[in-house]
Amino acid sequence: MTIDELIKQDKAGEDYFDGYYHIGKDFADYPDAWLYVIWSLRGPGKTYSALWYLARMKIPFIYMKRTNIDVELICANDGEYSPFKPINRDKGCDIKPVLIREGIAAFYECDMDGKPYGAPIGHILSFAKAAQIKGFDMSECEYIIMDEFIPLQGQVVKKREADLLLSIYMTVRRDRIARGRHDLRLVLLANGSEISTPITNGLNLVDNMAEMNFRKELKFFDKERDILYHHVTASEFPKAKVQHDAGILKAMKGTKWAAVELEGEFGYNDFSNVKNMSIKGMRPYIHLHYNEVNDAYIYFREYDGLYYMTDSRTDKPIKEYNLDLENDQKLFWLEEGVDLRLSCIEGHMKFKKYSMYDMIINYKKLFTI
Numbered sequence: 001m002t003i004d005e006l007i008k009q010d011k012a013g014e015d016y017f018d019g020y021y022h023i024g025k026d027f028a029d030y031p032d033a034w035l036y037v038i039w040s041l042r043g044p045g046k047t048y049s050a051l052w053y054l055a056r057m058k059i060p061f062i063y064m065k066r067t068n069i070d071v072e073l074i075c076a077n078d079g080e081y082s083p084f085k086p087i088n089r090d091k092g093c094d095i096k097p098v099l100i101r102e103g104i105a106a107f108y109e110c111d112m113d114g115k116p117y118g119a120p121i122g123h124i125l126s127f128a129k130a131a132q133i134k135g136f137d138m139s140e141c142e143y144i145i146m147d148e149f150i151p152l153q154g155q156v157v158k159k160r161e162a163d164l165l166l167s168i169y170m171t172v173r174r175d176r177i178a179r180g181r182h183d184l185r186l187v188l189l190a191n192g193s194e195i196s197t198p199i200t201n202g203l204n205l206v207d208n209m210a211e212m213n214f215r216k217e218l219k220f221f222d223k224e225r226d227i228l229y230h231h232v233t234a235s236e237f238p239k240a241k242v243q244h245d246a247g248i249l250k251a252m253k254g255t256k257w258a259a260v261e262l263e264g265e266f267g268y269n270d271f272s273n274v275k276n277m278s279i280k281g282m283r284p285y286i287h288l289h290y291n292e293v294n295d296a297y298i299y300f301r302e303y304d305g306l307y308y309m310t311d312s313r314t315d316k317p318i319k320e321y322n323l324d325l326e327n328d329q330k331l332f333w334l335e336e337g338v339d340l341r342l343s344c345i346e347g348h349m350k351f352k353k354y355s356m357y358d359m360i361i362n363y364k365k366l367f368t369i
Helices: 003-009 023-029 046-056 068-079 085-091 127-132 161-173 198-202 206-215 247-251 256-261 326-345 354-361
Strands: 035-040 061-065 095-101 104-109 122-126 143-147 185-191 219-222 227-232 283-290 294-301 306-310 319-322 349-351
Touching (some): 023 035, 023 046, 046 143, 061 068, 061 127, 068 095, 068 122, 068 127, 122 127, 127 161, 143 161, 161 198, 198 206, 206 227, 206 354, 326 349, 326 354
Parallel strands (some): 035 185, 035 227, 061 122, 143 185, 283 319, 306 349
Antiparallel strands (some): 095 104, 104 122, 219 227, 283 294
Protein backbone atom coordinates (compact mmCIF):
# COMPACT_ATOMS: atom_id res chain seq x y z
CA MET A 1 0.00 0.00 0.00
CA THR A 2 1.39 3.42 -0.96
CA ILE A 3 1.56 6.37 1.42
CA ASP A 4 -1.26 8.15 -0.47
CA GLU A 5 -3.50 5.07 -0.23
CA LEU A 6 -2.78 4.70 3.46
CA ILE A 7 -3.59 8.36 4.15
CA LYS A 8 -6.81 8.09 2.09
CA GLN A 9 -7.88 5.05 4.07
CA ASP A 10 -6.93 6.72 7.34
CA LYS A 11 -9.86 8.84 8.49
CA ALA A 12 -7.57 10.86 10.75
CA GLY A 13 -5.65 12.08 7.68
CA GLU A 14 -2.17 11.91 9.20
CA ASP A 15 0.37 14.20 7.54
CA TYR A 16 3.58 12.19 7.18
CA PHE A 17 5.53 15.28 6.19
CA ASP A 18 4.84 17.59 9.15
CA GLY A 19 8.40 17.47 10.51
CA TYR A 20 7.76 14.71 13.04
CA TYR A 21 8.42 10.98 12.78
CA HIS A 22 5.47 8.84 11.62
CA ILE A 23 5.89 5.09 11.83
CA GLY A 24 3.09 4.59 9.33
CA LYS A 25 5.40 5.77 6.57
CA ASP A 26 7.90 3.02 7.44
CA PHE A 27 5.09 0.46 7.47
CA ALA A 28 3.86 1.68 4.09
CA ASP A 29 7.29 1.93 2.47
CA TYR A 30 8.49 -1.46 3.75
CA PRO A 31 5.42 -3.74 3.87
CA ASP A 32 7.54 -6.90 3.52
CA ALA A 33 9.44 -6.35 6.77
CA TRP A 34 8.62 -8.54 9.75
CA LEU A 35 10.99 -6.59 12.04
CA TYR A 36 11.34 -2.81 12.35
CA VAL A 37 14.36 -1.63 14.38
CA ILE A 38 13.96 2.07 15.18
CA TRP A 39 16.22 4.18 17.39
CA SER A 40 16.68 7.92 17.77
CA LEU A 41 17.43 10.95 19.85
CA ARG A 42 14.84 12.01 22.40
CA GLY A 43 11.80 13.77 21.08
CA PRO A 44 10.63 12.48 17.66
CA GLY A 45 7.69 10.57 19.18
CA LYS A 46 8.46 6.95 18.26
CA THR A 47 6.13 5.42 20.87
CA TYR A 48 3.49 8.11 20.33
CA SER A 49 3.52 7.49 16.58
CA ALA A 50 3.36 3.69 16.87
CA LEU A 51 0.50 3.60 19.39
CA TRP A 52 -1.53 6.29 17.67
CA TYR A 53 -1.13 4.59 14.27
CA LEU A 54 -2.35 1.24 15.62
CA ALA A 55 -5.19 2.78 17.62
CA ARG A 56 -6.61 4.92 14.81
CA MET A 57 -6.22 2.10 12.26
CA LYS A 58 -7.98 -0.31 14.68
CA ILE A 59 -5.11 -2.80 14.51
CA PRO A 60 -4.78 -5.10 17.56
CA PHE A 61 -1.32 -5.06 19.14
CA ILE A 62 0.81 -6.06 22.12
CA TYR A 63 2.80 -3.37 23.94
CA MET A 64 5.78 -5.03 25.66
CA LYS A 65 7.56 -3.81 28.79
CA ARG A 66 10.32 -5.50 30.76
CA THR A 67 8.88 -5.82 34.24
CA ASN A 68 5.58 -6.21 36.07
CA ILE A 69 6.31 -2.90 37.80
CA ASP A 70 6.51 -1.20 34.37
CA VAL A 71 3.03 -2.50 33.57
CA GLU A 72 1.65 -1.45 36.95
CA LEU A 73 3.08 2.06 36.53
CA ILE A 74 1.38 2.47 33.16
CA CYS A 75 -1.97 1.61 34.78
CA ALA A 76 -1.50 3.60 38.01
CA ASN A 77 -3.75 6.55 38.89
CA ASP A 78 -6.23 5.95 36.06
CA GLY A 79 -3.52 6.01 33.40
CA GLU A 80 -1.61 9.02 34.71
CA TYR A 81 1.64 7.53 33.36
CA SER A 82 0.19 5.84 30.29
CA PRO A 83 1.89 6.37 26.89
CA PHE A 84 -1.60 7.22 25.60
CA LYS A 85 -1.85 10.27 27.89
CA PRO A 86 -0.30 12.73 25.37
CA ILE A 87 -2.24 11.06 22.53
CA ASN A 88 -5.52 11.58 24.40
CA ARG A 89 -4.58 15.20 24.96
CA ASP A 90 -3.63 15.91 21.33
CA LYS A 91 -6.14 13.76 19.46
CA GLY A 92 -9.24 14.23 21.60
CA CYS A 93 -9.63 10.52 22.34
CA ASP A 94 -9.87 8.70 25.67
CA ILE A 95 -7.83 5.48 25.75
CA LYS A 96 -6.86 4.13 29.15
CA PRO A 97 -4.92 1.14 30.49
CA VAL A 98 -6.58 -1.35 32.80
CA LEU A 99 -4.55 -3.75 34.95
CA ILE A 100 -5.90 -7.31 34.58
CA ARG A 101 -3.41 -9.14 36.76
CA GLU A 102 0.26 -8.86 37.63
CA GLY A 103 2.21 -8.15 34.44
CA ILE A 104 -0.88 -8.17 32.20
CA ALA A 105 -3.05 -5.21 31.24
CA ALA A 106 -4.92 -3.82 28.25
CA PHE A 107 -5.76 -0.51 26.58
CA TYR A 108 -9.47 0.30 26.25
CA GLU A 109 -11.47 3.09 24.66
CA CYS A 110 -13.62 4.88 27.24
CA ASP A 111 -17.15 6.23 27.12
CA MET A 112 -18.31 9.76 27.96
CA ASP A 113 -18.00 8.96 31.66
CA GLY A 114 -14.41 7.78 31.29
CA LYS A 115 -15.34 4.10 31.74
CA PRO A 116 -13.63 1.44 29.58
CA TYR A 117 -15.94 -0.45 27.23
CA GLY A 118 -15.80 -3.07 24.49
CA ALA A 119 -12.87 -5.27 23.55
CA PRO A 120 -9.33 -4.05 24.23
CA ILE A 121 -7.62 -2.20 21.38
CA GLY A 122 -4.25 -3.52 22.56
CA HIS A 123 -2.64 -5.67 25.23
CA ILE A 124 0.14 -4.77 27.66
CA LEU A 125 2.49 -7.59 28.62
CA SER A 126 5.67 -7.77 30.66
CA PHE A 127 8.63 -10.03 29.90
CA ALA A 128 8.44 -11.31 33.45
CA LYS A 129 4.85 -12.49 33.06
CA ALA A 130 5.33 -13.86 29.54
CA ALA A 131 8.14 -16.06 30.87
CA GLN A 132 5.75 -17.58 33.43
CA ILE A 133 2.63 -18.23 31.38
CA LYS A 134 2.44 -20.83 28.63
CA GLY A 135 0.11 -21.17 25.69
CA PHE A 136 -1.52 -17.73 25.98
CA ASP A 137 -3.53 -16.72 22.92
CA MET A 138 -3.15 -13.19 21.59
CA SER A 139 -3.16 -14.39 17.98
CA GLU A 140 -5.53 -11.60 16.92
CA CYS A 141 -2.65 -9.12 17.33
CA GLU A 142 -0.86 -7.91 14.20
CA TYR A 143 2.01 -6.06 15.87
CA ILE A 144 4.23 -6.45 18.92
CA ILE A 145 5.74 -3.15 20.10
CA MET A 146 8.84 -3.59 22.28
CA ASP A 147 9.48 -0.20 23.87
CA GLU A 148 12.96 0.71 25.13
CA PHE A 149 14.57 -2.42 23.68
CA ILE A 150 17.92 -0.73 24.40
CA PRO A 151 18.04 -0.63 28.21
CA LEU A 152 19.05 2.47 30.12
CA GLN A 153 22.66 2.74 31.22
CA GLY A 154 23.06 0.70 34.41
CA GLN A 155 19.77 -1.16 33.98
CA VAL A 156 20.13 -4.88 34.68
CA VAL A 157 18.63 -7.14 32.00
CA LYS A 158 18.73 -10.87 31.37
CA LYS A 159 21.39 -12.22 29.01
CA ARG A 160 18.84 -14.34 27.13
CA GLU A 161 16.31 -11.55 26.68
CA ALA A 162 16.32 -12.05 22.90
CA ASP A 163 15.35 -15.71 23.29
CA LEU A 164 12.41 -14.71 25.47
CA LEU A 165 11.29 -12.02 23.01
CA LEU A 166 11.42 -14.48 20.10
CA SER A 167 9.56 -17.08 22.15
CA ILE A 168 6.75 -14.57 22.76
CA TYR A 169 6.80 -13.67 19.07
CA MET A 170 6.44 -17.30 17.97
CA THR A 171 3.65 -17.92 20.50
CA VAL A 172 1.62 -15.01 19.11
CA ARG A 173 2.54 -15.81 15.51
CA ARG A 174 1.22 -19.37 15.67
CA ASP A 175 -0.09 -20.60 12.30
CA ARG A 176 -1.08 -17.24 10.83
CA ILE A 177 0.91 -17.80 7.59
CA ALA A 178 -0.81 -21.14 6.96
CA ARG A 179 -4.15 -19.35 7.43
CA GLY A 180 -3.29 -16.77 4.78
CA ARG A 181 -2.61 -13.84 7.15
CA HIS A 182 0.28 -11.40 6.87
CA ASP A 183 3.22 -12.25 9.08
CA LEU A 184 3.29 -10.86 12.62
CA ARG A 185 5.31 -7.65 12.79
CA LEU A 186 7.74 -6.89 15.61
CA VAL A 187 8.66 -3.25 16.24
CA LEU A 188 11.67 -2.38 18.43
CA LEU A 189 11.81 1.21 19.70
CA ALA A 190 14.55 2.90 21.75
CA ASN A 191 16.77 5.89 22.27
CA GLY A 192 20.16 5.15 20.72
CA SER A 193 22.60 4.83 23.60
CA GLU A 194 24.14 1.34 23.54
CA ILE A 195 24.54 -0.76 20.42
CA SER A 196 25.42 -4.00 22.20
CA THR A 197 22.47 -5.36 24.16
CA PRO A 198 20.98 -8.83 24.72
CA ILE A 199 18.33 -8.14 22.07
CA THR A 200 20.60 -6.60 19.42
CA ASN A 201 23.13 -9.39 19.91
CA GLY A 202 20.56 -12.18 20.07
CA LEU A 203 18.81 -11.02 16.90
CA ASN A 204 22.12 -10.39 15.07
CA LEU A 205 21.39 -6.69 14.58
CA VAL A 206 24.61 -5.16 15.91
CA ASP A 207 26.78 -5.18 12.80
CA ASN A 208 24.21 -3.60 10.50
CA MET A 209 23.51 -0.91 13.10
CA ALA A 210 27.27 -0.31 13.42
CA GLU A 211 27.69 -0.11 9.63
CA MET A 212 24.92 2.47 9.47
CA ASN A 213 26.72 4.42 12.19
CA PHE A 214 30.00 4.35 10.21
CA ARG A 215 28.33 5.45 6.97
CA LYS A 216 26.02 7.99 8.65
CA GLU A 217 23.15 6.13 6.99
CA LEU A 218 19.67 6.75 8.36
CA LYS A 219 17.74 3.86 6.87
CA PHE A 220 18.61 0.37 5.65
CA PHE A 221 16.40 -2.50 4.54
CA ASP A 222 18.02 -5.93 4.80
CA LYS A 223 16.38 -7.78 1.91
CA GLU A 224 17.85 -11.13 2.91
CA ARG A 225 16.29 -11.02 6.38
CA ASP A 226 13.33 -8.64 5.74
CA ILE A 227 14.41 -6.26 8.50
CA LEU A 228 14.15 -2.47 8.40
CA TYR A 229 16.67 -0.41 10.37
CA HIS A 230 15.82 3.26 10.88
CA HIS A 231 17.96 5.75 12.77
CA VAL A 232 15.60 8.67 13.32
CA THR A 233 17.47 12.00 13.49
CA ALA A 234 16.66 15.68 13.66
CA SER A 235 18.04 16.10 10.12
CA GLU A 236 15.24 13.87 8.85
CA PHE A 237 12.56 15.16 11.21
CA PRO A 238 13.52 18.74 12.16
CA LYS A 239 10.73 19.26 14.68
CA ALA A 240 12.25 16.51 16.81
CA LYS A 241 15.24 18.76 17.46
CA VAL A 242 15.38 20.73 20.69
CA GLN A 243 15.08 24.36 19.64
CA HIS A 244 16.58 26.27 22.53
CA ASP A 245 20.30 26.19 23.26
CA ALA A 246 19.98 26.92 26.96
CA GLY A 247 20.09 25.34 30.40
CA ILE A 248 21.15 21.71 30.50
CA LEU A 249 21.35 21.53 26.70
CA LYS A 250 23.92 24.31 26.63
CA ALA A 251 25.83 22.96 29.62
CA MET A 252 26.11 19.40 28.28
CA LYS A 253 26.96 20.24 24.67
CA GLY A 254 29.82 18.11 23.35
CA THR A 255 29.46 15.36 25.97
CA LYS A 256 28.60 11.69 25.43
CA TRP A 257 25.28 12.35 27.11
CA ALA A 258 24.45 15.01 24.52
CA ALA A 259 25.48 12.72 21.65
CA VAL A 260 23.08 10.07 22.93
CA GLU A 261 20.15 12.16 24.15
CA LEU A 262 20.18 15.01 21.62
CA GLU A 263 21.65 13.39 18.52
CA GLY A 264 20.65 9.72 18.86
CA GLU A 265 24.22 8.46 18.47
CA PHE A 266 25.75 5.38 20.10
CA GLY A 267 27.79 7.60 22.38
CA TYR A 268 28.76 4.86 24.81
CA ASN A 269 30.42 2.59 22.23
CA ASP A 270 34.01 2.62 20.96
CA PHE A 271 34.29 1.95 17.23
CA SER A 272 37.97 2.86 16.90
CA ASN A 273 39.19 -0.75 16.71
CA VAL A 274 36.74 -1.76 13.96
CA LYS A 275 38.18 -1.55 10.45
CA ASN A 276 38.73 -3.53 7.24
CA MET A 277 42.26 -4.91 6.92
CA SER A 278 44.09 -7.26 4.58
CA ILE A 279 45.08 -10.60 6.11
CA LYS A 280 47.94 -11.01 3.63
CA GLY A 281 51.08 -11.95 5.54
CA MET A 282 49.11 -12.89 8.66
CA ARG A 283 49.12 -16.34 10.23
CA PRO A 284 45.75 -18.04 10.95
CA TYR A 285 45.60 -18.57 14.69
CA ILE A 286 42.10 -19.20 16.14
CA HIS A 287 38.72 -20.27 14.77
CA LEU A 288 35.63 -19.41 16.87
CA HIS A 289 32.23 -20.92 16.13
CA TYR A 290 29.24 -19.31 17.88
CA ASN A 291 25.47 -18.79 17.71
CA GLU A 292 25.16 -22.02 15.71
CA VAL A 293 25.84 -20.41 12.32
CA ASN A 294 28.57 -17.80 12.87
CA ASP A 295 32.31 -18.21 12.50
CA ALA A 296 35.15 -15.82 13.25
CA TYR A 297 38.86 -16.19 12.58
CA ILE A 298 41.71 -14.54 14.44
CA TYR A 299 44.97 -13.90 12.57
CA PHE A 300 48.36 -12.88 13.94
CA ARG A 301 51.02 -10.69 12.35
CA GLU A 302 54.39 -11.64 13.76
CA TYR A 303 56.49 -8.57 12.94
CA ASP A 304 54.41 -6.18 15.07
CA GLY A 305 52.31 -8.54 17.22
CA LEU A 306 48.96 -7.41 15.77
CA TYR A 307 45.85 -9.63 15.96
CA TYR A 308 42.96 -9.25 13.52
CA MET A 309 39.52 -10.86 13.84
CA THR A 310 37.44 -11.35 10.71
CA ASP A 311 34.99 -13.73 9.03
CA SER A 312 37.43 -14.68 6.26
CA ARG A 313 39.14 -18.07 6.39
CA THR A 314 42.36 -19.07 4.64
CA ASP A 315 44.45 -21.96 5.99
CA LYS A 316 43.46 -24.14 8.92
CA PRO A 317 43.96 -22.25 12.22
CA ILE A 318 46.07 -23.60 15.08
CA LYS A 319 43.21 -23.61 17.62
CA GLU A 320 39.45 -24.03 17.37
CA TYR A 321 36.71 -23.35 19.94
CA ASN A 322 32.96 -23.91 19.73
CA LEU A 323 31.49 -21.15 21.89
CA ASP A 324 28.07 -22.80 21.77
CA LEU A 325 29.53 -25.31 24.23
CA GLU A 326 29.95 -24.22 27.85
CA ASN A 327 33.29 -26.00 28.29
CA ASP A 328 34.76 -24.36 25.17
CA GLN A 329 33.52 -20.96 26.37
CA LYS A 330 35.51 -21.38 29.58
CA LEU A 331 38.51 -22.96 27.86
CA PHE A 332 38.82 -20.16 25.30
CA TRP A 333 38.65 -17.49 27.99
CA LEU A 334 41.31 -19.21 30.12
CA GLU A 335 43.67 -20.04 27.26
CA GLU A 336 43.28 -17.00 24.98
CA GLY A 337 40.50 -14.61 25.92
CA VAL A 338 42.24 -12.73 28.72
CA ASP A 339 45.38 -12.12 26.64
CA LEU A 340 43.39 -11.07 23.57
CA ARG A 341 41.34 -8.63 25.61
CA LEU A 342 44.54 -7.08 26.94
CA SER A 343 45.91 -6.86 23.39
CA CYS A 344 42.74 -5.04 22.36
CA ILE A 345 43.02 -2.60 25.25
CA GLU A 346 46.65 -1.93 24.34
CA GLY A 347 45.76 -1.30 20.70
CA HIS A 348 47.25 -4.52 19.31
CA MET A 349 44.00 -6.09 18.06
CA LYS A 350 41.59 -4.95 15.34
CA PHE A 351 38.21 -6.29 14.17
CA LYS A 352 36.27 -6.41 10.93
CA LYS A 353 32.90 -6.17 12.73
CA TYR A 354 31.78 -4.48 15.91
CA SER A 355 30.16 -7.68 17.20
CA MET A 356 33.60 -9.33 17.10
CA TYR A 357 35.14 -6.50 19.10
CA ASP A 358 32.29 -6.78 21.58
CA MET A 359 32.82 -10.53 21.91
CA ILE A 360 36.41 -10.06 23.06
CA ILE A 361 36.20 -6.87 25.09
CA ASN A 362 32.88 -7.78 26.79
CA TYR A 363 33.22 -11.56 26.78
CA LYS A 364 31.86 -12.03 30.29
CA LYS A 365 28.77 -10.03 29.42
CA LEU A 366 27.96 -12.45 26.58
CA PHE A 367 29.05 -15.75 28.13
CA THR A 368 28.81 -17.25 31.59
CA ILE A 369 32.30 -17.83 32.99
